Amino acid sequence: MLPEQKDILWTFLSMAFTVFALYAFINVVRHAREREGVNGKFWGTVFAGFLVISFLETVHMFDLVQGEQLLFFFKYIVLTVFLLLLSWGIFFKSEKIEDQSPPIIRGFFFWMAVSVSLAGYTNWLPQQRSDPPPKETAIAGDLTMEEYAEMGRVIVFGAKQVAGQKSIGKGQCPLCHTFDPGDNIGRCPNLFGVEERSHTRVKEERYATSPVKIGDAEPATGVVKGKPDQIPAAYKRAGSPDLIGEDYLRESLMCPTCYVVEGYGKEGDTKSPMPVISKPPISLSPVELNAVIAWLQSKDNPGDYSKVTVPLPTAGSGQAKEEKPAEDEGEKPVFVTGNEPIDEMINTLGCPLCHTIPGVEGAVGALGPVLHEKINAPKRIKDPNYKGKATNTKEYVKESILTPSAFVVFNEEAGESFPDGLMPQDFKNKLSIDALDKLVDFISQTQPQG
Numbered sequence: 001m002l003p004e005q006k007d008i009l010w011t012f013l014s015m016a017f018t019v020f021a022l023y024a025f026i027n028v029v030r031h032a033r034e035r036e037g038v039n040g041k042f043w044g045t046v047f048a049g050f051l052v053i054s055f056l057e058t059v060h061m062f063d064l065v066q067g068e069q070l071l072f073f074f075k076y077i078v079l080t081v082f083l084l085l086l087s088w089g090i091f092f093k094s095e096k097i098e099d100q101s102p103p104i105i106r107g108f109f110f111w112m113a114v115s116v117s118l119a120g121y122t123n124w125l126p127q128q129r130s131d132p133p134p135k136e137t138a139i140a141g142d143l144t145m146e147e148y149a150e151m152g153r154v155i156v157f158g159a160k161q162v163a164g165q166k167s168i169g170k171g172q173c174p175l176c177h178t179f180d181p182g183d184n185i186g187r188c189p190n191l192f193g194v195e196e197r198s199h200t201r202v203k204e205e206r207y208a209t210s211p212v213k214i215g216d217a218e219p220a221t222g223v224v225k226g227k228p229d230q231i232p233a234a235y236k237r238a239g240s241p242d243l244i245g246e247d248y249l250r251e252s253l254m255c256p257t258c259y260v261v262e263g264y265g266k267e268g269d270t271k272s273p274m275p276v277i278s279k280p281p282i283s284l285s286p287v288e289l290n291a292v293i294a295w296l297q298s299k300d301n302p303g304d305y306s307k308v309t310v311p312l313p314t315a316g317s318g319q320a321k322e323e324k325p326a327e328d329e330g331e332k333p334v335f336v337t338g339n340e341p342i343d344e345m346i347n348t349l350g351c352p353l354c355h356t357i358p359g360v361e362g363a364v365g366a367l368g369p370v371l372h373e374k375i376n377a378p379k380r381i382k383d384p385n386y387k388g389k390a391t392n393t394k395e396y397v398k399e400s401i402l403t404p405s406a407f408v409v410f411n412e413e414a415g416e417s418f419p420d421g422l423m424p425q426d427f428k429n430k431l432s433i434d435a436l437d438k439l440v441d442f443i444s445q446t447q448p449q450g
């Protein structure tokens with residue numbers, strides 16, 4: 001699925017449940033009116049309460065993106081309906097309205113009971129925790145592999161979920177990648193099963209020669225392909241020089257163009273649009289990079305760390321000492337106020353991961369159009385397919401940042417549109433008004449250099 005997509009099924013079901021809560025409310029009020037001695041006020045309030053809660057939950061569903069919707073549905077909505085049915089049954093029994101509650105309640109109740117126990121069971125299984133990540137400074141002590149992989153997870157997703165924003169950590173991976181089975185429509189490979197793939201990739205014929213030959217240095221990063229013993233010392237693993245799965249994962253992060261997953265590259269799969277994770281703007285340190293690998297190797301089987309081959313960082317291994325003290329990155333929402341220098345603003349927002357932006361060092365992203373807006377914007381507005389509201393360059397740039405889907409740019413090089421929905425739709429939550437003005441001013445004057 002594309003990054004900001006919502007799941008229609010769960011939203012629809014929660015709407016259906018709200019209608020159901022309304023039905024229950026009306027049904028109870030009717031029974032209370034028809035009979036004497038029934039405490040109509042009490043029961044009316046209880047069922048009105050359920051109706052309001054269901055309604056608010058449904059509204060909340062619209063703020064969530066796919067994965068969270070599923071979780072919210074099974075954690076809260078199903079529970080609400082379960083309690084509603086329980087109360088409905090009790091209402092019928094306690095007020096002696098009928099010996100048995102009507103079949104619709106019993107049938108629904110059974111179904112709900114099964115769902116709740118299933119949800120309870122999956123919750124009971126080992127799962128991702130959301131408590132604070134182990135700090136790098138704590139590395140001096142003993143770290144377990146579970147804590148180390150958790151550090152990797154936090155680098156990928158951030159420590160805290162921020163309402164209205166997708167969870168994205170310092171590593172920025174979820175900007176492009178998906179992680180759940182079947183979640184396959186993105187422009188970047190789904191990373192489910194990547195641990196397993198890491199072992200077979202290095203044995204592919206394609207790996208040996210394309211786009212760089214094993215033993216050759218990839219020009220942009222200088223990484224020598226398929227030679228773990230020639231990786232820069234700080235990132236190098238100990239042990240045999242044979243190529244193992246861990247090396248493939250490390251190479252994917254340090255030299256994306258060393259091997260380009262078929263169908264996901266540029267220029268006939270000879271160039272990867274993925275940023276080099278060990279270089280700016282993401283710049284993961286060796287300890288962080290290994291933490292991400294530890295997470296990649298263990299995420300598909302929660303609680304099982306037997307496939308993890310990266311070593312734990314140790315206090316004595318000069319490696320850990322070079323680390324800066326932990327910053328609280330990922331624990332606060334991404335937000336720029338406009339007081340930052342423009343480069344810093346743009347890097348914080350992550351634009352360079354997808355865009356090449358003249359005048360911003362290291363902004364060589366290739367998933368979106370090159371930002372030459374001084375020239376592009378007037379062209380777009382004149383495009384017969386343009387349906388947006390902008391009448392000048394600044395308005396067009398502002399529109400592109402706040403509502404990227406207002407106009408989806410055609411990629412002339414590839415002969416097809418750029419993917420709609422890839423550019424995050426929630427920048428409005430990450431920018432102050434000042435910051436937006438500053439960003440629009442800067443992007444509006446970008447043009448080819450030299």
Ligand code: HEC
Nearest residue numbers: 171172173176188189252256259260261264272273274353
């Ligand atoms: C700007 C988008 C982008 C970001 C950010 C990004 N990737 Fe990628 N990644 C890609 C694309 C596109 C590919 C496929 C092309 C290739 O093989 O390099 C890819 C490929 C990969 C692969 C190889 C997958 C396979 O099936 O062999 C791995 C592993 C990977 N990324 C991990 C990561 C991790 C971990 C992060 C975060 C630290 C990350 N990526 C951040 C776009 C991105």
Ligand code: HEC
Nearest residue numbers: 349350351354367368369376400404407408409418422423
């Ligand atoms: C995950 C990748 C991604 C990120 C991050 C991203 N963009 Fe985009 N952007 C795209 C894609 C893909 C398009 C083309 C599709 C479309 O028009 O919606 C695009 C289109 C645009 C356009 C229209 C370009 C044109 O020539 O018409 C502008 C302007 C733009 N982005 C600015 C930004 C800015 C500023 C940021 C950071 C605040 C940013 N983008 C972050 C992927 C991204």
